[in-house]
Amino acid sequence: MMQNADPKELAKFSELAHKWWDPESEFRPLHQINPLRLEWIEQCAGSLEGRQVVDVGCGGGILSEAMARRGAQVLGVDLAERSLKVAQLHAMEAGLQNVQYREIAAEALAAEMPRRFDVVTCMEMIEHVPDPGAIVEACAKLVRPGGWVFLSTLNRNPKSFLFAIVGAEYVLNLLPRGTHEYAKFIRPSELASWCRHCGLDLQHTRGLEYNPLTRRYWLSGDTSVNYMIACRKEAQ
Structure with a gap:
């Protein structure tokens, strides 16, 4: 199986691995939006207590740990080895036994453990x-x-280029320069099409906005820059 990963991207996140759990580091935005993401997941899917969850592209485990603290049995997977080691160490120090991590591609895991999880993030x-x-x-x-x-x-449009790259990386310095590549941004229509093709029914869409003056994030109906979608697989 060909590995669906960009070596430059893996190297970039590996270099920053030691900063994953520093809330004032380059990963500060992820720490700030994590409670919003977690609450929205539970609003859509219901309580995570006792659910089997896999977090694809888990990085240092910020979301994985949060879901484990809500009672889920969580498997976090990624291909950045150093990030996974940071995630494993942090979970061990926190005494969390219901979160595990593996260095494996999503496609390989799907072949190994199909239809195994209640929630996939x-x-x-x-x-x-x-x-x-x-x-x-x-x-x-x-x-x-x-x-x-x-x-x-x-999202991929002029506004997202201005806000997510020029603003976030060059003006506000919320993210390291080069974090994102505009050509790789994905329109909601494109993502929805891929989901439908795979048998996933789009249920909900939410946008994520940021005020640089108050330094506050919130969820909204504006999906023009950052956005999340919730899909459900047809019950059989």
């Missing part, structure tokens, strides 16, 4: 891989009939 990841559609397909294979798939990414 893949946040801020598909815009970093060569074939995002293949990741969506893997997520669809991993989820059980009736289960939920949550995806988040960046």
Whole structure:
């Protein structure tokens, strides 16, 4: 199986791996939006207590740990080895026994564990891989009939270029320069099409906005820059 990953992207996140759990580091935005993502996931899918969850592209485990703290049995997967080691160490120090991590591609995991999970999350990841559609397909294979798939990414339009790259990386310095590549941004219509092709029914869409003056994030109906979608696999 060809590995659906960009070596430059893996190297970039590996270099930053030691900063994953520093809330004032380059990963500060992820720490700030994590409670919003977690609450929205539970609003859509219901309580995570006792649910089997896989977090695809888990990085240092920020969302994985949060879902584990809500009572889910969580498997976090990624291909950045150093990030996974940071995630494993943090979970061990926190005494969390219901979150595990594996260095494995989403497609390989889908072949190994099809229809195994109640909830699949893949946040801020598909815009970093060569074939995002293949990741969506893997997520669809991993989820059980009736289960939920949550995806988040960046819209592709002039506003998102201005806000997510020029603003976030060059003006406000919220993210390291070069974090995102505009050509890899994904329109909601494109993502929805991939989901439908894989047998996932789009249920909800939410946008994520940021006020640089108050330094506050919130969820809204504006999907023009950052957005999340919730899909459900047909029950059989």
